Amino acid sequence: MTQIFPKWTNQVPRQLLIGLIVVANVVIFGVWYFFSPEYTDVGYAPEQPVPYSHKLHVSQLGLDCQYCHTSVWDSKQANIPATQTCMNCHNQIKTDSDKLAPIRNSWETGEPIEWVRVHNLADYAYFNHAAHVNVGVGCESCHGRIDKMEVVYQAEPLSMGWCLDCHREPEKFVRPIEEVTTMGYSVENQIELGKELVAKNNIHPPQYCQGCHY
């Protein structure tokens, strides 16, 4: 009787086992990394109809967030400013810039400008800006260093887990309410300051589902 299998086949099982372990790890890591919002969503920076530079307006000209996003303190939405708001200045300044053509056009026709949405929360989640800024969650904390952005991009994953990070340990993130719109805010004693603020502003972020999903 001749052997059915050559000698080397005796090594195969061991090799298979090792190979399997390697592959499994690669797959798990791959899914964990590439399918996570950190990878898929962060850095999303669509081209806007008007090349509006937050960097210029915020860090050079020193506009406060609220100058344009007025409703953030009272509404669930931080509104995209009306063309009006742009025109407040731009009927004086750069009145002939081509970049601003869409603005002027919109102002004349009354047609809205079609801004592309950057920060798009996962479906079926309810987010209320007022509820957050009024207890000292900084714009920065979710939107990143807007003042450094030539083109606005998504700085944080905006995933449920990411929300929970703060809802579980608000003291790590909250800041004095007057500092909400500050960019690049940081204090070395964040934790104990945070603890004070949490107590002072009576912050109990909901971790139950209905806090955000209904």
Add this chain to the structure above:
Amino acid sequence: MSASETNGMEKSAALYGMLAEFRNPKELIDAAMLVNKSGYTKYDTFSPFPVHGMDKAMSLKKSKLGWIVLLHGFIGFTGAITMMYFMAVADYPLNISGKPFLNGPAWVPITFELTVLLSAFGAVFGMFFLNGLPKLNNPLFSVERFKKATDDGFFVCIEADDTQFETEKVRKLFEEAGATHIEEVYD
């Protein structure tokens, strides 16, 4: 031990061992006793089914499998408890039907299942590990008659790298034992 033996086979000597066939389980047992008494260690007996009393005849030591299974069972048990504690109590405690987060009675089934599952893995894979399986290529397979080992053949094989191995002595031994057929196995 059988594992170590198969490893020994790695250093492929031309002659692997001496294979002898016997007529029935009774003779196989007697032969095994004889070989065992004559002090051989690297030998084995082959039969289509486990022959009663063979362990005594070959004076095999108690199998270590039990311990492997126990270990795995323990891993399964503690693993289950830890997993559920982490998920339901430590990481994201949710108020469900007002039940306490650490809801002992509810955890029993899953703990049990995982314990059994892991133990079973231990038993099966442990057994294959102890037997050095899978091992698809085996010198014995080159012996035509050896096919009967899974049908109605009863064999004894003394390996060449046994310290006492001498072709003639072994052949005589087998003949005394009443082997119907004796043949050298080459690797």
Add this chain to the structure above:
Amino acid sequence: MSETTPTTTYWKSLNELAENQEYKKYAEREFTENATELNDGVSRRGFLRVMGASIALAGFAACRRPVQKILPYSRQPEDIVPGIPLYYATSMPLMGSLVGLVAENHEGRPTKLEGNDMHPASRGGTNAFHQAAILNLYDPDRSRFPRKDGQRASLEDFSTFLSEELGRTTAKRILFISEANSSPTLAAQKAYLTNTYFDNAEWVTYEAFGEENAFRGTDLAFGSRLRPYYKYDQADVVVSLNDDMLSATHPNNVEYSNQITGKRKVTSTKDTMSRIYAVEDSFSVTGSYADNRLRLKASQIPAFTFALAQALSEQTSGLDAFSGVNNSFVGHEWISALAEDLLANRGRSAVSAGLEHAPEVHAAVAAMNVALGNAGNTVDYLEVPHAGDSVETTFEDALTRLNNDEFDVAVIVGGNPVYTSPELAQAIGKVETVVHLSDFYNETSKAATWHINRAHFLETWGDGYSFGGTRSVIQPQIQPLHGGISEIEFLSMFSGSMAKGYDLVRNTFAEYYNDLDAAWVNILHDGIDRIDSFAKPNVRVTSSLGSAVAGALNQTPGSGMEVVIRPDASVYDGRFANNGWLQELPDPMTKITWDNVALMSPATAAQLGVENEDVVSVTVNESSVTIAAWIQPGHVDDAITLSVGYGREGIGRVANRYMDYTSGGSDTYPLRAHNSLFSAGSVSKTGETYEIACVQDHHSLEGRDLYRQATIEKYKKTPEYASFAYIHKYEVPGLKEAAAKGEDEPISLFDEQVYPEYEPQWGMAIDLNSCFGCGVCIIACQSENNIPVIGKKEVKRGREMHWIRNDRYFVGEDADNPQAVHQPVPCMHCELAPCEQVCPVAATTHSNDGMNQMTYNRCIGTRYCANNCPYKVRRFNFFNYPKEYLTTGDDPDIIQMAMNPEVTVRFRGVMEKCTYCAQRVNRAKISAKIETGSPKPADGTVKTACQQACPADCISFGDLTDPNSEVSKIKRNERNYQMLEELNTRPRTSYVAKLTNPNPALA
């Protein structure tokens, strides 16, 4: 999750879909004939799915994100902050009266209508028609453009036609046929057009179910047309002679419901409650709410009324006209009992008769109220300027003159007379030109030369009076979606001007005020201009009454089978037939959806040998109708009750009935002669059957303690009558043992999570003593929570989606004359919710503020929670109902505008249920947090949709940690009980046991 998928299907039926070519192609390709579930839904769903590839995106948002556009305003409008709803007062005209409403607007689109707390006819309450009106606004089937002879035309064409054909000096004889309308502006136009502008124009007001008989009745009694306006909050004894004043089909039911139930709010054993008698043929909500109910054929009601008058005439003055009455009811035990009770409560009782009953009945009732001294106390008689005033002709007169070719032009202002009045339908044929203003291209429009599409009341300015005489303005919430015009704008076109509604209304109101601008703001803000605008003359019975009613007194009620025709609780006279919410709203008494039926008593059914769903043919002088029979316990024998408004053709996708006769009901108007409630007829079984989608299969309580009630005497004797211990003679299992351990909840294997560490804790109490089963809560919830309409077939399969249902049980020994009780059942929000522990993925859990939360986007749809819910309040999306519901019509965006942006639109395969209006709760908590720093809203700031809509204030909701909150107080009442308390689910929703106050003499 509202993908917009352009398709031409609606949520109704496969059949109309089959008319769609695109689908036909698809169907031939994809579906073989014998695919079983080719009921309305499923195949169409496949169709939708093919057309709407966009669903896939929802699942894979992470892989490929759909680009979304944000469109800010170009010029920021005043006081619109994106994300914050605005509330404006307005009013809804219906049945010739206004009810004050408040409209919730999101980014400039109205999404929800609620009662106006300040408006007397509402007091914050509404009825199903008010709640559902919002869906009519966004109905894709509304008429979108004027038509001439069915061809698309424009308003300009129409005005040219007017200037050319109907100029001031026209020789044409014009008849204006208007639906009842309380607008003073319109009244002025009416006078102007008929008296001044045109030489020979006549005006007639036509309502299929109007108040005309009541007016004529008072005319007979007092010599002037007056509207009886009851003040039930003053009445200790209410006698309803076939008057269903609690039903939405009554012009003033909201206010009356509020008053009647208000007199029966018992908070302690010291309180008293009013007594209600109902004498009626078919089981009405009023009848189910009454303490004593007598079954009489509609034709016997007049005789009964006169007998009652006769009984009273002995001990009161002013009823001499009836003293001679001698019919079969004289000496009837009810007559003596009623008379006794009424006389004992002079000035504190109220007698009323059904609006459709003959003028003589109303005259007798009016006379009785005067004789009992109720006039001025429990009932006012109002001079209603706009109702049938001098410039009008009567309908009968108009009809004869139409038949004598005395009119060349008929201008029909609103309404659908061709459908609702067979006589008029055939008379109108003789007119050369018919002009019709209506919001649907309906039967009348088809018969008309000119059809002008009418604007919804939320689209244009208007004005009018409430039933009780409160004058208010109808404030538009949105530009006309299809460029329709209101009736006043329409009429202004006849006088050559094309004035805007706003100016017309302003002009009218300018006459009331020296400085209108100052007042205007308040008028709009409060939604009220002036209360009690109607004069209340002192009334005395005319001497001519006797001779006026003499004829009626001698009539003897017919003995044979009689057919009674009534407006429908869901579609009224047919005008709401295309409203999916109302079509799917279970009838308060029969729990039937999507159809009308022939109601009959068990005895009659047995005699005819019919069972539920057997088709019968009902014949009234030559014309006959086939319709499904339905057995209604408590219905009078030898009578059939039919409701109108169904069996429509070519109205809209919801209203239409279908060739294969699977839905849409039957048109019963052909059996109805104008203004006659009942007529002799014959009924026979056809042998066919017709499926009826009834949401409740089982009507008996099986002797279970789910619904608890007692007479008020028993309550005074044993206040704890509603407690588990009293009913079962033993405590709730585990309570004694718990008491031994010093706990107040039944012992348990676990040490449960304790409440309330966190404030607030929400709870609800439902007062069964106030609920009369109208079902407005269901529609309010549907509107607030984006609940889809699923269609008849799905309802028939038992898959209704309503988050709050209204269970109706028949109780009592007498199967022919049982008591009917109503029990609203929303989610109980159990503290130890059985649904939660069985969900494998923790999709339903408990919130810190004690609510049972359903997280749709975590749900995988095992349906285990629904199985394990003892109250069966969970609803499963077996198909993609919302998708269909929202991707229908020629432009789906329209129907989507009705959705509440604060509530998730659920998708296929997930469970859903009442959330205690979590969106309202959270909004209140967030604003409370921002304003006060504590997430604890003040009591009353959060009202659930059902609570807000209820005219009877039957539902109370609030914070249980606040001992002074209304709900806490009610829950402390000894009548408060939990359904299935013994299961120890600890429901947060509890019930207040019902009380009745029957007359011992009739027991």
Add this chain to the structure above:
Amino acid sequence: MSTQPYVPAPPLVKGDHDFASITRLVTDVNLRPTPKAWYLFMILANALAGVLLISIGYLIWEGTGIWGLNNPVGWGWAIINFVWWVGIGHAGTLISAILFLFRQDWRTAINRFAEAMTIFAVMCAGVFPAIHVGRIWVIYWVFPVPNQMYMWPNFNSPLLWDVFAVSTYFTVSLLFWYVGLVPDLATLRDRATDKIRQIAYGIGSLGWTGSNRHWWNYEKAYMILAGLATPLVLSVHTIVSFDFAVSMIPGWHTTIFPPYFVAGAIFSGFAMVLTLMIVARKVYNMKDIMTDDHMEKMNIVILVTGSMVGFAYMMEFFIAWYSGVEYEQAIFILRATGPYAWAYWTMMTCNVLSPQFFWSKKLRRNVGFTFFISIVVNIGMWFERFVITVTSLANDYLPSSWDYYSPTIWDALTYLGTFGLFFTLFLAFLRFLPMIAIAEIKAVMPQADPHNYNEETNEYHPPKVEVPKPQLETV
């Protein structure tokens, strides 16, 4: 064993077989060219399996609504079929594990066969919980997989216990089965003549040599697995019954469910084994190995478990009455008299009445009758699950919510389809794998016992079988 006097039982293998003949008898089935009939049946089975695929595809396309489910009745045929198949899936492991521990050597004839059936039945069962959910594409949420939502499954839920129980049971049964197969695959490897078979069986047998050093560990492992599988097999249907018993629906909320479900499972499982065995042994003339004694023994098990189930039915009624809970009482009266009485009485007849015939030895040994009853029993057990699942949901606490449940064609087709899946797998098994545990059979043959050989001549002398009288006393 060697010390105590050997009490000969009636021989487990009829006819004078030696090792070689047994080997041939069993392995030839796999080695001889495929018979036409096999293809015929395979095609039929595949067609049915196709039906399953279609129904599942359509279900995913359209939604759960294509089934007859409605508001009170959220679980219908899907769950019924799940419980039914899982129940059937109990026989195999029970036979191989428990009977092994009880040293019931007669099991060796049927355990391979029964285990295969078990595994395939559990596969069919597994289909249903997977497809019955509303959103199949997120069903993986029931597994504790770390995710960006930070969400974990709910360990309080019986459904989650099910997930673990059924998957564990399936895995362990599979391993158990495979371990048993290894030596026999080696036999096939050594008898196979064509390359493909040699390689296939060669890989499957992992290079098994029949070394007694291996047998030593092997028997140990087999013993331990049996020890593990025994509590496991009892736990599975216990946990399945928790799906009902842990809920609070009248008729579900019942402490008797675990033992009652397990008994029912054995009942239906044995019936299924008999159905298949009676056909198989005829087709492959294995009467010598699967003897009438086997059939009789199994019929006795059916009689016993059937009566246990019957007792459980009575107990339910008694407890309902004794508990004094009106809802419990109502549901049980409704079961017997209400809208689903027809289902209830079918169940009673098939499960409680039919097995009673097996009190008669004649009927126990009557092949045709046994075959008939074995099918009746499984029909009955399906109706038992129908009665439990549907009636309780349809008529629970609030009469207002009561509604009647009627299935659609898709419910039926899905169920039918699972038979396709089952028989596809089973036919493949019969064709390519030894349906009898060859090594085990050999081990229980008298020739296998060294004591049956003459000390001097080493010649085999078959054991004397005494007259059955003393045997009757000793047993």
